[in-house]
Amino acid sequence: xxxxxxxxxxxxxxxxxxxxxxxxxxxxxxxxxxxxxxxxxxxxxxxxxxxxxxxxxxxxxxxxxxxxxxxxxxxxxxxxxxxxxxxxxxxxxxxxxxxxxxxxxxxxxxxxxxxxxxxxxxxxxxxxxxxxxxxxxxxxxxxxxxxxxxxxxxxxxxxxxxxxxxxxxxxxxxxxxxxxxxxxxxxxxxxxxxxxxxxxxxxxxxxxxxxxxxxxxxxxxxxxxxxxxxxxxxxxxxxxxxxxxxxxxxxxxxxxxxxxxxxxxxxxxxxxxxxxxxxxxxxxxxxxxxxxxxxxxxxxxxxxxxxxxxxxxxxxxxxxxxxxxxxxxxxxxxxxxxxxxxxxxxxxxxxxxxxxxxxxxxxxxxxxxxxxxxxxxxxxxxxxxxxxxxxxxxxxxxxxxxxxxxxxxxxxxxxxxxxxxxxxxxxxxxxxxxxxxxxxxxxxxxxxxx
Amino acid sequence: xxxxxxxxxxxxxxxxxxxxxxxxxxxxxxxxxxxxxxxxxxxxxxxxxxxxxxxxxxxxxxxxxxxxxxxxxxxxxxxxxxxxxxxxxxxxxxxxxxxxxxxxxxxxxxxxxxxxxxxxxxxxxxxxxxxxxxxxxxxxxxxxxxxxxxxxxxxxxxxxxxxxxxxxxxxxxxxxxxxxxxxxxxxxxxxxxxxxxxxxxxxxxxxxxxxxxxxxxxxxxxxxxxxxxxxxxxxxxxxxxxxxxxxxxxxxxxxxxxxxxxxxxxxxxxxxxxxxxxxxxxxxxxxxxxxxxxxxxxxxxxxxxxxxxxxxxxxxxxxxxxxxxxxxxxxxxxxxxxxxxxxxxxxxxxxxxxxxxxxxxxxxxxxxxxxxxxxxxxxxxxxxxxxxxxxxxxxxxxxxxx
Numbered sequence: 012x013x014x015x016x017x018x019x020x021x022x023x024x025x026x027x028x029x030x031x032x033x034x035x036x037x038x039x040x041x042x043x044x045x046x047x048x049x050x051x052x053x054x055x056x057x058x059x060x061x062x063x064x065x066x067x068x069x070x071x072x073x074x075x076x077x078x079x080x081x082x083x084x085x086x087x088x089x090x091x092x093x094x095x096x097x098x099x100x101x102x103x104x105x106x107x108x109x110x111x112x113x114x115x116x117x118x119x120x121x122x123x124x125x126x127x128x129x130x131x132x133x134x135x136x137x138x139x140x141x142x143x144x145x146x147x148x149x150x151x152x153x154x155x156x157x158x159x160x161x162x163x164x165x166x167x168x169x170x171x172x173x174x175x176x177x178x179x180x181x182x183x184x185x186x187x188x189x190x191x192x193x194x195x196x197x198x199x200x201x202x203x204x205x206x207x208x209x210x211x212x213x214x215x216x217x218x219x220x221x222x223x224x225x226x227x228x229x230x231x232x233x234x235x236x237x238x239x240x241x242x243x244x245x246x247x248x249x250x251x252x253x254x255x256x257x258x259x260x261x262x263x264x265x266x267x268x269x270x271x272x273x274x275x276x277x278x279x280x281x282x283x284x285x286x287x288x289x290x291x292x293x294x295x296x297x298x299x300x301x302x303x304x305x306x307x308x309x310x311x312x313x314x315x316x317x318x319x320x321x322x323x324x325x326x327x328x329x330x331x332x333x334x335x336x337x338x339x340x341x342x343x344x345x346x347x348x349x350x351x352x353x354x355x356x357x358x359x360x361x362x363x364x365x366x367x368x369x370x371x372x373x374x375x376x377x378x379x380x381x382x383x384x385x386x387x388x389x390x391x392x393x394x395x396x397x398x399x400x401x402x403x404x405x406x407x408x409x410x411x412x413x414x415x416x417x418x419x420x421x422x423x424x425x426x427x428x429x430x431x432x433x434x435x436x437x438x439x440x441x442x443x444x445x446x447x448x449x450x451x452x453x454x455x456x457x458x459x460x461x
Numbered sequence: 462x463x464x465x466x467x468x469x470x471x472x473x474x475x476x477x478x479x480x481x482x483x484x485x486x487x488x489x490x491x492x493x494x495x496x497x498x499x500x501x502x503x504x505x506x507x508x509x510x511x512x513x514x515x516x517x518x519x520x521x522x523x524x525x526x527x528x529x530x531x532x533x534x535x536x537x538x539x540x541x542x543x544x545x546x547x548x549x550x551x552x553x554x555x556x557x558x559x560x561x562x563x564x565x566x567x568x569x570x571x572x573x574x575x576x577x578x579x580x581x582x583x584x585x586x587x588x589x590x591x592x593x594x595x596x597x598x599x600x601x602x603x604x605x606x607x608x609x610x611x612x613x614x615x616x617x618x619x620x621x622x623x624x625x626x627x628x629x630x631x632x633x634x635x636x637x638x639x640x641x642x643x644x645x646x647x648x649x650x651x652x653x654x655x656x657x658x659x660x661x662x663x664x665x666x667x668x669x670x671x672x673x674x675x676x677x678x679x680x681x682x683x684x685x686x687x688x689x690x691x692x693x694x695x696x697x698x699x700x701x702x703x704x705x706x707x708x709x710x711x712x713x714x715x716x717x718x719x720x721x722x723x724x725x726x727x728x729x730x731x732x733x734x735x736x737x738x739x740x741x742x743x744x745x746x747x748x749x750x751x752x753x754x755x756x757x758x759x760x761x762x763x764x765x766x767x768x769x770x771x772x773x774x775x776x777x778x779x780x781x782x783x784x785x786x787x788x789x790x791x792x793x794x795x796x797x798x799x800x801x802x803x804x805x806x807x808x809x810x811x812x813x814x815x816x817x818x819x820x821x822x823x824x825x826x827x828x829x830x831x832x833x834x835x836x837x838x839x840x841x842x843x844x845x846x847x848x849x850x851x852x853x854x855x856x857x858x859x860x861x862x863x
Contacts, residue, residue, distance in 0.1 A: 024504070170504075244858040317503045339504070342497050345465055349493030350511035357507035361729040363516045365507045379497040383509020384489060384593055387637025390513060391798040392732055405798060406847060421851040429501070436502045440510055441637070446501035 015207065016239050018226030020399040022434055024170040024358055026317065026339075027374045030276035030285045032177050035302065040294035043086050043106045044328035045071065049321075050141055051150050051450075052457065055082070055101050063090055068115035068137065068269035071104060079154060083138025085271030085292040087113045106293070114268040122188055122264055127195040134192075137263055141331070142256035143193075146234070146243050148453050149428035158250040160199035160241055163190070165213050165254045166206045166224050168231030172316040173276035173334040175205075177287065179212040179254055185261025186254065191218045192264060193252070204236045213254075229399065234431040238400040243426045255334045273334060277303050279317075280376040281310035281338040294329050296336055305338060311379045313337040318433035319446070342380025350383065357382065360393060360438050386441040394435040402427065404435050408445060411452030416459055419452055429453075465492065482587040486594035514596040516730045520721040521603050521788065527717050528710035529568050532611050533560030535707050536667040550703045550716065564611075567667050568710055571606035571618060578619050579605070582626040586635065597636030597643070597794070598626070604644035604788060607711025608781065608829075609651065610664035617655060621647045641836045642795045648829055665707035683708050685780045685818065685826060691767040694775075701778035712781040722787040731791035734800065735807035739786040740777065742811025747773025750819060768819045776815050785828035786811065795836040799846040806842055810835050 047055045055072040059065065065084040074080040084090075088108040096102045117137050122130065131154055134140050145152035152158070165175040179186065190201050200220040205211040207225040214221070222240060229235045233251045243249055255273055262270050271292040278285045283304040290299060296312065305325070313320035314330040317337050321330055329336065352364075358375050359365035367373070394404040402423040410418035429446035436445035468488050475481045488494070489511070498505060534555050537543045546552035579602045580594075587594045605622060625647030630639040652659045665683055684696055684706055696706050704714025712718075725731035753759055754770040761770075777783055790796065790810045797806040810831050817827030 026504075242857065244854070244861055246858075247861075311497075311503060313503055319501075320503065322503070337503075343495045345469070345492035345495050347465075347492055350489075350509055351515060354507045358504075359507040361508055361513075363508055363512050363728045363730055365512075367507070377504040379503050380493075381496045381498055381505050381509075382493060382507050383505075383511065384485075384494055384496065386510045386593070386595060387635065389510055389597070389637045389794055391793040391796070392800060392803075393729070395800055401850065401853070403799060403847060403850060406843075421854070422847070423850075423854060433502050437504060438506050440506070440508050440513055442505060442509065444500050 014222050016204070016222050016224045016226075016230075016236070018224065018230035018235060018239070018399050020395070020397060021168075021227030021229055022360060022397045022438070023168065023227040024318075024377075024437070025372065025374045026170045026278075027280040027376045028278050028282055028285045028337075028339075029171055029374075030173070030278040030287055032174070032287065034274065034287045034289060035299075037288040037290040037294065037299040037302070039108065039110070040291070040298045040328075041108060042091075042295060042328075043084075043088070043108055043291065043293035045082065045085070045104045045106075045293055045331065046328075047072075047101050047104075049331040050074075050082070052454070053080070053141075053151060057093065057101075059090055061090055061093055064088075065090060065106065066115040067112050067271065068117065070138065072101075074151075077154070079135045080140050080151060081135060081138050082141060083115075083269055085269075087111075114270070117263060117267045117269065119267050120264045122192045122195075125192070125195070130192050130195055133264075134260065137269055139256075139260045139263060139269075142252055142260065144251050146237065146249050146251065146428060147425035148457055149430075150457070152250050153248070156248045158197045158199070158248045161193050161197050161201045161250045161252065162233050162237050162240070163201065163203045163219075163252055163254060163257065164231055164233040164236055165211055166204050166231040168226075168228035169316040169318055170228070171276070171278040171335065171337055172231075173255075173274065173287070175254055176209045176211050178274040178276075178334065179258070180210075181212070182258050182261070183212050183215055185258045185265065186212055187216050187218075187261070188264045189257040189261035190216060192260070193250075193257075194218045197250070199241075202236070202240050204231075204233075204240075206231075226399075229397075229431065229434055232430055234426070234428050235399050238402075238426060242401075245420065245425055247425075253332065253334070256332075273329075275299075275329065275333070276335045277338075278335065279310070279313075279338040281305055281307045281340055290329065292329060292331055296323065296327060296329055297325055299336070300325055300338070307338075307340055309341060310338045311341050313339070317377075318437060319430045340376070340378040342378030342382075344380070346380075360396060381442050383440070383442055385443065388441050388443065390440045393438055393440070397434040397438055398431075400426065400431065404432065404445075407452075408432070408435075408443070408448050411448045411455075414452075414455055416456065419456060420460070424452060424456060427453075468492065469495075479588055479591075482592065482594055483584050486584065486587070489593075510596045511599075513730055514599045516728050517600045517725065517788070518603050520724050520730075521600075521607065521711065523717045524607060524711040524714060524721060524784075525568070525572070525603070527704060527714045528607060528611075529564035530556060530560045531704060531713055532564035532567055532667050532710065533557075533562065534564075534705065535665070536560075536563060539666045546705055549699075555705060563667065567611050568606060570615065571609065571611075571613070571710070572603070574615055574618050575605040575622055576602040578622045579626050582623060582631065583635075586631045590635075592635065595636035597630070600788075600792075601626075601643045601647075605647055607788075608644065608648050608709050608784070610659065611667050611710055612664050613651070613658065617651065617658065621651045621654070624650045637794055639794055640840075641833055642789055642792050645789060645829055645833050645836075649833060652829070665709075683780065685768070688767045688771060688779075691764075694771070698775070698778065701775070709781060709784075712784040715778045715783045718783045718787050722783075725787065725791070731787070732793070732796070732803050732807075734803040735791050735796060735810075736786055738804045738807030739790055739811035739814075742808035742813075743776055743782060743786075743815050744773055744811070745808075746812045746815035747771070747776045750815070765819050776818070780818070780826050780828065782811075782814050782818075782828045785814070785832055789828075790832050790835075795839060797839045797842045797846075799843050801849075802839070802842040802846045806835055806839055809838075 629646030
């Protein structure tokens with residue numbers, strides 16, 4: 012069963028430095044890092060101590076609130092440092108890797124004969140559970156709640172992000188096993204969305220409800236697809252998982268090994284030769300940055316895409332969920348009468364002496380300058396142009412800012428994740444931090460409503 | 462580096478002090494700041510609020526210049542020194558240096574006072590409340606000289622601007638928080654505080670008040686004023702369209718306002734929905750009144766007959782309706798904020814403008830009151846539009862559970 016979905020609202024931001032479709036193996040990283048901040052609202056409870064040896068797949072910590080959610084080591088090595096910040100919050104777990112990986116053996120699983128509880132237990136024990144996120148709240152899924160459906164987006168529209176058609180090629184076996192296993196965890200469907208044009212590994216896979224999607228960004232965001240296919244209502248839960256994580260789950264089910272291998276796109280205008288690399292979760296980004304070379308001295312390095320990623324530095328490590336590393340120039344410079352002069356080199360959705368409307372397909376070299384100061388909300392109507400969900404974006408943001416729980420609930424807060432507001436944030440003339448506002452709003456709801 | 466470097470050093474020095482907002486306003490006027498993205502999206506669009514507001518100011522410049530020519534033209538015409546312009550929009554008797562210079566001398570002080578006083582208030586509030594000086598007043602400050610009669614005393618303008626900015630905007634928390642359009646608050650204050658100054662036939666032509674009772678006594682009635690008194694239309698349609706008639710400084714030239722409106726729509730700064738629906742609203746009300754007079758429900762001796770029988774689309778050429786629709790109804794802060802709400806909001810502005818115009822012969826200008834009224838109702842309209850969305854969401858849930 013397949014359906015066509017067309018997203019009419021949105022904006023494609025074309026940037027310079029798209030990764031060329033060539034794949035290299037990144038050199039082996041010396042250290043690997045797990046950042047608990049990648050797992051929103053999870054307080055880690057350590058299982059191993061500093062100096063202990065780990066195999067790939069060995070548990071490092073579990074969630075303090077829900078002990079069954081376990082987090083495992085992506086490689087074999089030694090846990091060398093537990094870096095703590097203010098109030099002894101764990102900021103980074105540094106693992107010094109062995110030259111060769113040795114894997115903990117989880118045993119080959121026959122998913123056909125396993126029931127949903129067995130699959131759930133297997134995913135929890137093997138550290139694959141954190142790959143599954145839930146809506147509402149955009150947090151790691153609660154294993155006690157059965158979702159009404161599971162959503163997978165295998166369509167890339169975010170600027171410079173890794174192209175799923177490319178990174179999923181020849182992974183059909185892993186994907187098939189993983190979705191068949193996940194199908195047993197829901198009463199509903201596993202909805203997979205792929206681009207209307209292009210060749211995607213999911214076209215040959217069974218046990219899924221396949222959707223062909225077309226349109227501008229955020230058509231590839233899973234939130235947009237949920238909104239079109241089966242929106243989340245109050246009291247309902249859906250799960251989301253990315254295809255690259257399905258591959259890891261699939262490989263684990265097929266071979267019994269937790270292989271945290273990931274194909275990532277290294278992209279951005281500050282990268283000399285942007286391309287795809289095979290690396291592992293938590294690896295040092297310098298292992299592939301050095302090979303592709305940075306043009307600039309101090310660019311902004313982002314684990315993730317430019318709209319939703321996390322700022323890191325060149326000595327830092329790949330985030331747990333990310334399949335893209337982007338490097339773009341920092342914009343910490345002044346511009347003489349920048350608000351008055353005609354603009355040709357930056358993207359805009361207005362025509363206020365900004366001329367990007369003349370060149371819809373031009374690739375831009377955007378930096379991290381905010382192009383203006385933070386202001387109160389003034390202009391109306393331009394969020395709606397890039398926001399395809401049936402939600403009033405400005406009104407829900409204002410509800411979040413004032414902590415109006417009733418308003419948030421009524422206006423559709425159960426359906427959204429911060430990433431759904433990345434484009435409205437991009438186009439915001441008042442330079443408001445939309446994703447932060449939504450995240451805080453969701454956190455408030457978790458605290459007050461649960 | 463020079464200037465840029467010095468300003469950067471000063472910015473560091475003033476950070477956290479009381480000087481910061483005032484200095485920041487000046488600094489960011491010269492240079493867009495070196496701020497980089499801290500959270501969320503790492504890249505942002507080129508536009509900021511300064512650029513947006515500046516577009517509106519740019520759209521008002523032709524109207525302001527026209528107002529200067531028109532002020533001189535009306536002055537000399539009333540004194541009988543020149544003949545009425547007769548050969549089209551580019552008539553030389555209108556676009557003369559004499560007209561411009563006397564108009565500029567009269568109007569530039571209004572612009573300077575409006576900006577000086579208004580921005581002064583903004584700076585004081587920004588310093589006290591320790592926030593950035595916001596750009597909203599760039600537009601308000603330009604609107605004010607365009608919507609007052611040219612002969613307004615300076616002290617009156619100062620009082621009105623202070624009132625409008627403080628009560629109309631700052632008490633609500635500044636730009637983005639206000640309920641009423643600040644420029645219209647200023648205009649309304651003038652109208653209600655000094656009604657004799659703001660209407661009648663003496664204020665619309667330069668020096669008419671000064672010369673009153675003397676040998677050079679002149680007067681100039683606005684089109685609306687004379688129609689409201691039951692007089693015949695003294696100006697041709699082309700005069701009204703071009704703007705060769707007495708009125709507030711910037712409101713007369715419908716053709717330039719139309720072009721500015723198209724510019725604002727093209728640049729995507731102002732909402733075309735509000736503009737279009739306002740025009741529709743005005744035309745509908747005009748048609749209703751035309752139908753009432755045509756069918757003889759109202760006798761031609763009635764007080765309202767003059768304006769009611771005016772051909773429906775002429776309303777758009779008279780008074781401040783076009784000006785209000787293009788520059789003031791579209792103010793995003795005080796308008797409705799939902800896309801659907803904008804249609805209702807605009808429609809009622811046009812509709813009520815013409816209605817108030819007809820039924821208020823003492824001051825036959827409805828657009829100011831109509832916009833202020835709809836400013837007040839805008840949150841209500843938005844509320845009902847949002848209820849539609851909320852109901853749809855609840856219905857979805859009910860369908861699921863049954």
